[in-house]
Amino acid sequence: MIKLSVVIITFNEEKNIERCLLSVKEVADEIIVLDSFSTDSTPLICQKYNVKFFQHAFDGHIQQKNRAITFATNAYILSLDADEELDETLIGSIKAAKANFEKEGYYLSRLTNYCGHWVKYCGWYPDKKLRLFDNRKGRWTGINPHDKYELFAGDKNAGRLKGDILHYSYYSVQDHYKQVEYFTNIASKAYFKNGKGAPLFKLVVNPIAKFIDHYFLHLGLLDGKTGFLISKISAYATYLKYKKLRNLYKQKTITN
Structure with missing residues (x-):
């Protein structure tokens, strides 16, 4: 053994x-x-x-x-x-x-x-x-x-x-939002370091696609109110990640 x-x-x-x-x-x-x-x-x-x-x-x-x-x-x-x-x-x-x-x-x-x-x-x-x-x-x-x-x-x-x-994972919805803020800070910096692009369409399309994926394609609707909350916050996290990534590129442009 x-x-x-x-x-x-x-x-x-x-x-x-x-x-x-x-x-x-x-x-x-x-x-x-x-x-x-x-x-x-x-x-x-x-x-x-x-x-x-x-x-x-x-x-x-x-x-x-x-x-x-x-x-x-x-x-x-x-x-x-x-x-x-x-x-x-x-x-x-x-x-x-x-x-x-x-x-x-x-x-x-x-x-x-x-x-x-x-x-x-x-x-x-x-x-x-x-x-x-x-x-x-x-x-x-x-x-x-x-x-x-x-x-x-x-x-x-x-x-x-x-x-x-x-x-x-989360004891309250507020816990989820706090982790979104924390994780998107880390993810946006990691994406920036790796040169990952942040075109405007990703800021619009990717959050919508994330909600559809979670709530409809992966049947989040069967988890009731919880499924809707998870899908909504996951979409928001996607939006926030790319927004922060775009801001990092803007800051780089300004400093250069």
């Missing part, structure tokens, strides 16, 4: 971290927490459990997740966010995978709780994530803040496990 390191990054996660830690106790041979100098009780909560706790200034989701893995003593990693937990079915699936780790990595489904509602549509479920992997076979990549783990050989030797990661 392989030994498994559970790796989590945190910043001010006192609402969530204990639930996450309790959910992995049956599958973890060690738990690594890399914290970005939380100012709440996150460090104190971690001290209550058998956690290897480290701190480093946050310089990007991708960078921090790759850094966190370097503290693990095992090659086999289960990567979770602090606002996630494993359901009972997934715990059993991970135990079975530990006994016979046939693949280089495994995709896990993620089910999101939005203000008390489990979101089954809007393109949010099953929301496959490669979170259980042999870290010698891949690396965290993507464009911040949207990180993803990629196997060097691609998905040809990846599997999928039964069960869900339960994701407690």
Whole structure:
């Protein structure tokens, strides 16, 4: 049976971290927490459990997740966010995978709780994530803040496990808007750095396309009021990202 390191990054996660830690106790041979100098009780909560706790200034989701893995003593990693937990079915699936780790990595489904509602549509479920992997076979990549783990050989030797990661994303609609502001700041800067264009039509067309995709094509309407809110705010986030990106190009033009 392989030994498994559970790796989590945190910043001010006192609402969530204990639930996450309790959910992995049956599958973890060690738990690594890399914290970005939380100012709440996150460090104190971690001290209550058998956690290897480290701190480093946050310089990007991708960078921090790759850094966190370097503290693990095992090659086999289960990567979770602090606002996630494993359901009972997934715990059993991970135990079975530990006994016979046939693949280089495994995709896990993620089910999101939005203000008390489990979101089954809007393109949010099953929301496959490669979170259980042999870290010698891949690396965290993507464009911040949207990180993803990629196997060097691609998905040809990846599997999928039964069960869900339960994701407690937003406790209020205000939380969602706050994260939109935060994520669009990061995304627009990452796009600007990579030279991604921001023509005016994207400011108009892309938000509309995002709403149609979430609410109609991915049946967000079946999630009722929650589906409408998610679709509307996702469209707004798309608009805001390109608006901020256009502003960055305007600032560059002015300074030049």
